[in-house]
Amino acid sequence: MSHTPLAAELNELRQKTSDLMARLDSAEYEEFVLLVEQREQVLQKLQGSALSEEDRDCIRSLQQYDSRLLQQMGLLKTEAAETLFRIRQSKNGRNAYEGYGSQSYFIDKKN
Structure with a gap:
């Protein structure tokens, strides 16, 4: 891969994606959020940039995931x-039982 800053970012993104894919079933939601955010940042930098064939290959490899x-x-x-x-x-069920204690009255009538 070429040694441009964009190529370095694409390579880092590919590595992080590969790492996440290796443990996909045990990865946390936050890890996906971080990866998507990084992808978004790289995509913004790609717009309007001249891409080498190596960069295009890297992008294609990322798309497979x-x-x-x-x-x-x-x-x-x-x-x-x-x-x-x-x-x-659960909350609604608990509120149904707890609600009676403060809103109900017991009236004892003696005949």
């Missing part, structure tokens, strides 16, 4: 949504 990364991010999103749903259900 896109579908698997998106799939895993979708799984994490679904998992988070399900967890939030369970938390809300």
